[in-house]
Amino acid sequence: MRVLVVTAVAAESESVAAGLTARFPAGRSARPGPTVMAGGVGPAAAAAATAAALALASAGGTPYDLVVSAGIGGGFPPHAPIGSLVVADAIVAADLGAETAEGFLSVDELGFGRTAHLPPAALAARAAGLTGARCAPVLTVSTVTGTAARAAELSGRHPRAAAEAMEGFGVAEAAAAHGVAVLEIRAISNAVGPRDRAAWRIGAALAALRTGFEQLSPLFEESS
Template structure:
């Protein structure tokens, strides 16, 4: 599913940025503050797609926004998105919403019960990725963070171009789609998707990268919306 239309070319972006936890919210807000961007609300919705969808829908019901961004730290798929780098979603994929069968995983869309992915406006997401020097590809939403090589291999087998995984993007995108508002997902990488090794995580580095990314974002949003595809 492609997300809603952008405002006309030259129109200001009123942003709703949805993170999971307070430290991510604060990192995003610090970057926007450094950029002098005041036309944004940044919220911490809670972890997981359900909390993210509920908080996003509530915020959209209370305010008027031209763009919703799911943001925070996450796992990066090697070698596309190393620790400390930025990932921007070409598509936002519900990677574990569906059915597990003897033949493998069946996405919810293939079961006929809804959509399995949302696509941000293509020109905008590409422009943001380029401006941020980000890896660009599918970002997977999971309800259980990957903690083994086997699970990482299974995900990359189904989504070979995936650049990152996190827990909130698809929930944010579902609410944005219901409200007719376009969506982006921006993640900075704290760890490599694979065997769970907390000692190797670089959360501070990823949060600093999130601040830097959102400091650059307002300029990146100056895309000609009318030329999106």
């Protein structure tokens, strides 16, 4: 299986690559490991970078079989505590739609498109099993949640959601356009809710991301 891992920023890519290197050491592996790249922050940047990478690979005759959106994110208490991992069983664009007097309407409710991608169930379950992650919806937002009211509103609309981040849906849209399977994996750095930088544990989340990708490496080998 040829795998592309897309993160938002370099620190996330470095953690992912460090975890993969433990399983795919340079010059010693029978096959190359996944490609890891930082595609930028937010769904638009992630979609553009992922689409470009997929198109380039296809044009070169070596298309990808799987795209993984990965990085750190916020966790919805009590589903995903700080330092834990979440594997998405649904990748949901949580703020793509319209505000109305009766509440939020998603673009699929408006009849304009879709707001969710479903990763292959068996693949997501296998990834969660290898890493000890929670398998649950991950929300993609363009603005990170910073208030209790916003957290409650999102939880009310998506009661099973375990995490929020900013890139998953963009990566999934690009993957779908190229007919490639997608996964999303998030390491939790903070609780979704009132913005409190002092409570963030980015180092712990990056360490969990590294460990998670070391544990995930057999999945990429099994399906090669």
